[in-house]
Amino acid sequence: MGIIGILRPAILLLAGLAWCSELVAAAGRVDGVFNVKEYGARGDGTTDDTKAFVDAWTAACRARGSPATLLVPAANSFIVGPTRFSGPCASTRITVQVMGTITAPPAGAWRELEYWLMFYQVHGLTVTGGSTGLLDGRGGTWWRKKCKDHADCISRAPTGLVVMNCIDVELSQFHSKDSPQMHIAVSMSSNVNVAQLTITAPWDSPNTDGVHIDRSDHVRVTGSTIGTGDDCVSIGSGTRFVTVDGIVCGPGHGVSVGSLGKKGAAVSVEYIDVRNVQFINTMNGARIKTWQGGKGYAKSISFTDINFTNVEHPVVINQFYVDRHHVPNNMGAVALSNITYTNLSGTSRRKTAVEFDCSESGSCTNIHVNSVAITAADGGGTVARCRNVQGDTSGYVYPKIPCLR
Ligand SMILES: *[C@@H]1O[C@H](CO)[C@@H](O)[C@H](O)[C@H]1NC(C)=O
Ligand SMILES: *[C@@H]1O[C@H](CO)[C@@H](O)[C@H](O)[C@H]1NC(C)=O
Ligand SMILES: *[C@@H]1O[C@H](CO)[C@@H](O)[C@H](O)[C@H]1NC(C)=O
Secondary structure (H helix, E strand, C coil), rough: CCHHHHHHHCCCHHHHHHHHHHHHHHHHHHHHHHEEHHHHCCEEEECHHHHHHHHHHHHHCEEEEECEEEEECCCEEEEECEEECCCCCCCCEEHHHEECEEEECCCCCCCCCCCEEEEECCEEEEEEEECCCCCCCHHHHHHHHCCCCCCHHHHHHHHEEEEEEEEEEECCEEEEECCCCCCCEEEECCEEEEEEEEEEEECCCCCCCEEEEEEEEEEEEEEEEECCCCCCEEEEECCEEEEEEEECCCCCCCCCEEEHHHCEEEEEEEEEEEEEEEECCCCEEEEEEEECCEEEEEEEEEEEEEEEEEEEEEEEEECCCCCCCCCCCCCCCCEEEEEEEEEEEEEEEECEEEEEECCCCCCEEEEEEEEEEEEECCCCCCCCCCCCCCCEEEEEEEECCCCCC
């Protein structure tokens, strides 16, 4: 028997294995499902499965001309480090079906500090959890971290899930918890639906906004429960046509437009529709905040059908946000106009339930308040405070707002 004869069984075995893996790859292509376990993910809660996720994404993204699903199976916990899932993809749409848990590495084990999971330049993306999916950012390992100073620590913590430069996106039915910094950031994107999410972090966790939106248009955040250490939803500059509808918010800092105009930046925000929100034990409710010295505008913003339970500052416009380290050299302000509050009710933790604090440059105009009844949580009366605001009220408005017509 020659050497080939001896090796023959081994050669057959290898050929068979190659044929099998061809089949697996082909199966992925046929039914369009790319299971991370078929790409080597262990899901045992200790192995780093980042490479398997990247490989499964790459395969799904290459599925030319058909929809593809990247499957993260249930009853598994996958450790995935900071990863950018990039498009454009050849597949018509990618669904990331997160049935199991995706867990971040602990602070200290990160290479990338800007984000954890980023979707970049994808057109047609769904990330959905079918109610069992969990993204666990292990923020606790960051919040306790020792840094030079507290601000340094916060600014270096990564955002959980980033949707950047994407079009036509749905994020739905998963739980995002304990992100090191913001949980979800939608940036430079268009047509984004965020629906039926649960987002949680401790009330005292730093900068853990639920959903942050900037430089984007046509974004909807609906039917979600958000309770974190910062804003439930925050809306930044360059943002148009945002709807926030059906949110239970608390604990946290409320729904905020801003802060806008930091370090004299020129901003534009318009057509923001916030409705049907319940604020429970939050620091703020409906808030618009701009930095002193900012330029540009925020206009056509409405807050409708809002209920407050024991909220510290239910309704706030503040044009005097100041950075102690950067005293602005011009005293201009981001112009706020056409802002409408309709049907606001509930209770305030403090006596001052409404604060409109605008700069003397006359940049708060056409502020409309219709039907408001906010009493004090302790059963007492409430008051409104305002400076430099122009606008009117209609219907029953309590507390009475002295500077509006
Ligand atoms: C004021 O804002 C509302 C949306 O809240 C919008 O429909 C309306 O067109 C705006 N009006 C003006 C004059 O810009
Ligand atoms: C006012 O808002 C509450 C939610 O806070 C809602 O239940 C109620 O139907 C709204 N009222 C009207 C007249 O739309
Ligand atoms: C609004 O909140 C108040 C105070 O918590 C509560 O008593 C009331 O039932 C709520 N109303 C609606 C319509 O949710």
